[in-house]
Each structure stands twice: as structure tokens, then as C-alpha cells.
Amino acid sequence: MFGFAKNKSSAAPESKTRSVRHLIAMHSGGSVIWTPRNYRNLIREGFMQNTIVYRCVRMIAEAAASVPVTCENELVTNLLGAPNLEQTSAGFFEDIYGYLLLSGNGYMELVELETGSYQMHVLRPDRVKVIIDKSGRPSGWEYKVGPRKVRLFKDFVQGRHPVLHLKLFHPDNDHYGMSPVEAAARVIDIHNAGGAWNKSMLDNAARPSGALVFHSQNADRLSEEQFQRLKSELEQSHQGKDHAGRPILLEGGLDWKPMALSPTDMDFQNGQHAAAREIALAFGVPPMLLGIPGDNTFANYQEANRAFWRQTILPLVQKTTSGLENWLRGWFGDQLVLSVCADRVPALQEDQSGLWKRISEADFLSDEEKRQFLDIGSANNKKCNQ
DSSP, X not given: OOOOOOOSXXXXXXXXXXXXXXXXXXXXXXXXXXXXXOHHHIIIIIXXXXXXXXXXXXXXXXXHHTSOEEESOHHHHHHHHOOSSSOOHHHHHHHHHHHHHHHSEEEEEEEEOTTSOEEEEEEOXXXXXXXXXXXXXXXXXXXXXXXXXXXXXXXXTTTOOSEEEEEOOXXXXXXXXXXXXXXXXXXXXXXXXXXXXXXXXXXXXXXXXXXXXXXXXXXXXXXXXXXXXXXXXXXHHTSSGGGTTOOOOOOTTEEEEEOSOOHHXXXXXXXXXXXXXXXXXXXXXXXXXXXXXXXXXXXXHHHHXXXXXXXXXXXXXXXXXXXXXXXXXHHHOTTOOEEEOGGGOGGXXXXXXXXXXXXXXXXXXXXXXXXXXXXXXXXXXXXXXX
């Protein structure tokens, strides 16, 4: 699945300048730095068992992967179009964006083949550990699958690093990013617990729990035989969805006293919607796009969709493209430029039409100045419009 690129040098050049990185080195100990939380729990509880998180990640990853990114370098263009033999461009970038959202970290490996061609592969973040050198900066990565490990070191001499590490901002960690799932972990627990509670209610005839109170002048409590018989009767005849609505016959001084609050008292549905809105907020997805009621931030679906693209998708794509461009320059030259073709995004066509109208009606601008504002005739614009 992943290649082992040969590195000519992994040693960092000596530096005589003072740096706060030395303090980080004293803290980290110059070795492998482990991920600070359980990634498997995050994806299991957050993504695999929560519909809101699942939909948010899918929406963002698929939308971001659909944004065209172009380059004048034909070799890089082909690499972006077909990163490897197993994945298309859309599938490759969906994986990157998905891992970035779920773990706060995304890793790509670039492999140079014997034929002179290149391939890019996505590395699972839970299998990657950052290696820290004595200067306090990352010098490579350790990738582990089962008992097998491989270390991929940076080439500081040529600037050709085998791995690109993308990460979201984390205020309390120097080497790993923080995912929206981690920020919304408590709300996700609330949402999951609400779903589990609702399921339990349905399994128990959709009735709140209560207590059977024993009143008798002849005895203070039920005998052991009476208690076991009553317990067995309740479990077999009155619990579960198949026994919903069955009347219970109380005898011998027994009385039913409800103890739990009703779903109406707990405002269950509104609580679930409030938790869902907070989860969507952490991911930057307008709740209206997820069908969550109670959100009046946007006048209509179209406005919410444009805000989603402008405030969530495009910044994420720009961040990823900038990191990818800087990484690939070490392999394909410092003149390499990657361009995000935002004007080809259907959801933003109305904004683009408004920009064209405002520029065309600006009488104080010459035709040449209008072309410059609209980036007409540039190589990047031609590439985006192909």
C-alpha cells in the first residue's frame, strides 16, 4: 500500500541560533511523539455511531474533493488526476479530507518509482507517529501496520520530504492537529445517549420506568417466592416492544408509582436538535443543510449553501492546496504553482456573476483593468476554464 522512498540524507543542518524549539526538545525527549487521544474511540463513537457527524464529514469531504485544482506542470497535473493505481483523484482527496476532519491530521506519501513516475498514497493517521529530533522539530514519521514498522525521514538537504503532514490548529499540542470531533465530543455523547435512551424507551413499551410499591397489613415485604414470580412475570409479559400496551394485574397490595420524567418533561426532541446543531457548528455545516429544525440563521437553503462553501469548504481547500504546493516544490521545482478554481464551483456561480456585473459596470476602469480584476487571460484562468 505504501512505498519506501529512498532518502539520501536525514540529518538536519547544524544551527547556532537560539530557538524556543530547544525547550520543546527538552520536553519531548527527542523520540516518537504519540497521538494524545484514542483515535479509534473518536471515529467509533463520533463517525460510525452518530448520523450528524457522519453526514458532516461526508458533505465536507465530498464537496472539498470536487473543487478543481490545476497546475501548469504536466507531471503534477497527471499526479493530481491519478494519484495511484487504486484511487481516483476524488477518492484520494476524500480520504485526506475525511482523515483531517476525524483526527485533525492528514498524511500523504510521495513515492518515486523506478520508471521515473510518481505516486501519492494516503496514510491512516492512527498508524503514523511523528519523530522528533534533538532540536525539537519533526524529523520524520514512523508508520506501523501490525508488527511491521518503517521510518520515513525528511531530507533537509534537498528539501524532498517523503510525507506531507496536514493538520488542523491545536493550541495544546506542538506536533498534532485537533479534530472537530474532539471539540464536539461531549455533545456527541449527549446526542448518542439521547438516541440510546429513546431506543431503550421503545424496547420497554415507550413507557418511563417506575416502581411497584407493596402495601399490606399482614407483611412488611414480599416473600422471596412472590418477588421472583413477580419479577419473572414483568420480564416475560410486560417488557419489550412486542408487549407494548399490555395491562398489568396488581394484587396483594401492589401499587404502580411512575418514577421517571416523561419524554415531554425532558424536552427530548428539542434536546436532540440542540445537540445536533452544536455538532454541526463544530464542523462548520449550517444546520439547515442537515435538515435540523430550529435554525433561522439563513433566509433560505441557497444562502446557507453559499455560506457553507465560502466559510468551510474553500478555506479548507486553500489550506490543503497551499500545503500540497509547498511540499511538491521540493520535488518539482520552486516555480510550481497550484491554483484553486473556485469560479468553477456551481454553488458559487451566483457570486461570480455578481462580481462580473459589478466590474463590468465600473465605468472608471479600463477594459484592461477589468480583465486584470477578473483574471482573464492569465495562465491560471485558462487552466481553470479548460
